[in-house]
Amino acid sequence: xxxxxxxxxxxxxxxxxxxxxxxxxxxxxxxxxxxxxxxxxxxxxxxxxxxxxxxxxxxxxxxxxxxxxxxxxxxxxxxxxxxxxxx
Numbered sequence: 354x355x356x357x358x359x360x361x362x363x364x365x366x367x368x369x370x371x372x373x374x375x376x377x378x379x380x381x382x383x384x385x386x387x388x389x390x391x392x393x394x395x396x397x398x399x400x401x402x403x404x405x406x407x408x409x410x411x412x413x414x415x416x417x418x419x420x421x422x423x424x425x426x427x428x429x430x431x432x433x434x435x436x437x438x439x440x
Contacts (some may be wrong), residue, residue, distance in 0.1 A: 357426050363419045367412050374408050 381401065385393065 357430075358422055360419055360423060363415060363422075367415050367419070370408060370412055370415075378405075396439070 385397070399427075
C-alpha cells in the first residue's frame, strides 16, 4: 500500500511564492518612486515585465499538479478499498 503524499508543502510553496511576489512588487513600487531614470525604465521593461505572467503560470501549474496528485491519491485509496470507480 502506498503511503499518502503530504501535499501541504506544495500548497505552502504556492502561497509563499504569491506572498513573496506581492512583497517584491510593493518594494519595486517604492524603488520606482526614487529611481526614475531611463535605466530604471529599461530594467522594468526588459527584466521585470515577464516575471508576473511567469509567476502566474507557475502557480497555476503548481495548483493543477497538486490537485492531480490529490485526485490520484483518492483514486488509489478507492482502488485499495475495493472501489472500481475511475476518476
